[in-house]
Amino acid sequence: MTIADLEARLGYASxxxxxxxxxxxxxxSDLLSDVIAHAPENSVLITLQAHKNTVACASLAGVLALVLxxxxxxxxxxxxxxxxENLAVFRTADNQFTASWKIAGLLGLGLGPIPxxxxxx
Amino acid sequence: MIPFETxxxxxxxxxxLYRLKxxxxxxxPVRSADPTTRLREIQTTMRENxxxxxxxxxxxxxVGMISVDDIIRALDQGYIESPCGVHMSRKxxxxxxxxxxxxxxxxxxxxxxxRFPVINRDKELVGIVTSRDITxxxxxxxxxxxxxxxxxxxxxxxxxxxxxxxxxxxxxxxDYENAGRASxxxxxxxxxxxxxxxxxxxxxxxxxxxxxxxxxxSLGGRMIxxxxxxxxxxxxxxxxxxxxxxxxAMTEGFSTANDWIRSLGFGAGMGLPNTKRVSDDxxxxxxxxxxTTVKVTIVFETAPTPQEKPA
Amino acid sequence: MTFQxxxxxxxxxxxxxxxxxxxQEIQHVMACSLMSDVLVTEEDDILLxxxxxxxxxxxxxxxxxxxxxxxxxxxxxxxxxxxLCRELDLPLMTSSxxxxxxxxxxxxxxxxxxxxxx
Numbered sequence: 001m002t003i004a005d006l007e008a009r010l011g012y013a014s015x016x017x018x019x020x021x022x023x024x025x026x027x028x029s030d031l032l033s034d035v036i037a038h039a040p041e042n043s044v045l046i047t048l049q050a051h052k053n054t055v056a057c058a059s060l061a062g063v064l065a066l067v068l069x070x071x072x073x074x075x076x077x078x079x080x081x082x083x084x085e086n087l088a089v090f091r092t093a094d095n096q097f098t099a100s101w102k103i104a105g106l107l108g109l110g111l112g113p114i115p116x117x118x119x120x121x
Numbered sequence: 122m123i124p125f126e127t128x129x130x131x132x133x134x135x136x137x138l139y140r141l142k143x144x145x146x147x148x149x150p151v152r153s154a155d156p157t158t159r160l161r162e163i164q165t166t167m168r169e170n171x172x173x174x175x176x177x178x179x180x181x182x183x184v185g186m187i188s189v190d191d192i193i194r195a196l197d198q199g200y201i202e203s204p205c206g207v208h209m210s211r212k213x214x215x216x217x218x219x220x221x222x223x224x225x226x227x228x229x230x231x232x233x234x235x236r237f238p239v240i241n242r243d244k245e246l247v248g249i250v251t252s253r254d255i256t257x258x259x260x261x262x263x264x265x266x267x268x269x270x271x272x273x274x275x276x277x278x279x280x281x282x283x284x285x286x287x288x289x290x291x292x293x294x295x296d297y298e299n300a301g302r303a304s305x306x307x308x309x310x311x312x313x314x315x316x317x318x319x320x321x322x323x324x325x326x327x328x329x330x331x332x333x334x335x336x337x338x339s340l341g342g343r344m345i346x347x348x349x350x351x352x353x354x355x356x357x358x359x360x361x362x363x364x365x366x367x368x369x370a371m372t373e374g375f376s377t378a379n380d381w382i383r384s385l386g387f388g389a390g391m392g393l394p395n396t397k398r399v400s401d402d403x404x405x406x407x408x409x410x411x412x413t414t415v416k417v418t419i420v421f422e423t424a425p426t427p428q429e430k431p432a
Numbered sequence: 433m434t435f436q437x438x439x440x441x442x443x444x445x446x447x448x449x450x451x452x453x454x455x456q457e458i459q460h461v462m463a464c465s466l467m468s469d470v471l472v473t474e475e476d477d478i479l480l481x482x483x484x485x486x487x488x489x490x491x492x493x494x495x496x497x498x499x500x501x502x503x504x505x506x507x508x509x510x511x512x513x514x515x516l517c518r519e520l521d522l523p524l525m526t527s528s529x530x531x532x533x534x535x536x537x538x539x540x541x542x543x544x545x546x547x548x549x550x
Contacts, residue, residue, distance in 0.1 A: 028531035101539025105546025
């Protein structure tokens, strides 16, 4: 899938102009320290943390696109930062769970291997 | 070493470590010297002022440090009369005055220095921090928190009007250990009254948002629940600092929460708008420097009939 | 979807089972680590998937009438969280999966794989 698929196939609203590129994976998180540490390169980040710092953390981790969930307004300084870092930004009314599931579909991820569960009562 | 760490300490201590800034706890003004000052003179400064390190400053810039160890070495090797600039350690690790105290703690863990010079945004020397400064600041702050709590408990008179049930809960600033307890109690009381799930949820959400606002943003306050036959009135009042711009505070997404409040899962700027959304009546009054009182009413969706409620 | 299916789907470990483990039918999932956003949800009986390991998670879940909690990202629940889940009769399980994996696995289990238009 490419960045443009988020707009074309999921109908997510694009908030800044971007250069299309292939996306290798996705990461869902609200905690910026977690994004820096674990978001994979060339991925899309699904988050409801609509804050300027999200852009900085995402670009440190090599993220190419942000999908912002949640109801809060997207601040102008976030969009300015995204333009500078050449990061695509999308907004959706889907919550994080639904957005992650749909993007997994775009990435062609089916029912994966189910790791063994443990009971610990 | 200092027996505080951010990982496994009670949340009130963790909070203090993040809330207190280096500038709140540092020693200042700081005794400094310039590179031409003789080590002998610095030794005298240390003895007279009972300090263990003296920053060396040239043209308002911090350029080095002389510690007790440096003085001992100078005495040992016979260069105590020479200018300190030649012998000072130039490998400097500094703290900035706006950093949280937690950063200071990790510096003491990481580097084995007994003190760190503190600089401001303009790179000027503004103070010095020892582990003793950190310990005593924390003790003072913890004492203050306890005193506040005690004063609040003693000032509770709680008059209860006839025919109504009133419950009062003290809510402390940054007390994440107890944050939300009042709202959990409210939910239990509503369950006991047999009100609908939707009512329970609306009242609990309103109460929880208001309670967390007191914990996250105020100097402390209380939650008062006043039950009557068909409604509960929730009053959340705090002692300050007050909200300068109420219209802004009522806007979704507006938040003054800092990063650590956000890291605890709050501060998305939804609190007051969400409280209003779930309430049947909502009013807010705020005076900067005095405090904020929010009063909301939740009308029970089905009137409770506690007497007839099945056991 | 039942709690047992959730457990299998996320490769989880049961911490608190509670009385609703076998009877609750889960229809809504919410993945969120910011509790303020959980508080604006409108649905009843959501399954809350989060990486916040403190007791605030259980309090928030209780306030919105959530039916259970999955603590993901290999987080160890704090003792207060476990105690409160027991007190409030809220099922709690942990999973080593990160949020994205949790969401797509649970989404696929709940709705089948997403098929965006091409």
